[in-house]
Amino acid sequence: MKSIMQTEKKCYLCGRTQGLDKHHVFMGRKHRPLSEKYGLTVWLCNDFTPTRCHKQVHEGEHAEALQDALHRKGQEAFEEVHGNREDFMRIFDRNYL
Ligand SMILES: [Zn+2]
Numbered sequence: 760m761k762s763i764m765q766t767e768k769k770c771y772l773c774g775r776t777q778g779l780d781k782h783h784v785f786m787g788r789k790h791r792p793l794s795e796k797y798g799l800t801v802w803l804c805n806d807f808t809p810t811r812c813h814k815q816v817h818e819g820e821h822a823e824a825l826q827d828a829l830h831r832k833g834q835e836a837f838e839e840v841h842g843n844r845e846d847f848m849r850i851f852d853r854n855y856l
């Protein structure tokens with residue numbers, strides 16, 4: 760499914776429009792395909808330099824905080840588009856809000 764978190768193809772964090780990767784907001788073997796299914800994906804810039812946003816989200820100094828912020832935004836978007844909190848928790852196994 761198309762992202763329900765952003766409409767424009769640009770880095771979700773910094774707005775760059777070049778060198779973009781699709782990032783799955785909920786990760787891991789179980790949740791990554793569900794992120795894809797429900798459109799919980801964002802574009803993040805990546806040109807293989809350590810300062811770029813995709814790298815920051817996965818392994819930067821503030822990776823945990825960035826992932827947490829994206830989890831909350833993702834759950835909000837889910838609840839606007841797909842269902843209520845109970846639905847979200849049934850599918851993604853926890854509540855981030
Ligand atoms: Zn960026």
Ligand SMILES: [Zn+2]
Nearest residue numbers: 781782783813
């Ligand atoms: Zn990613």
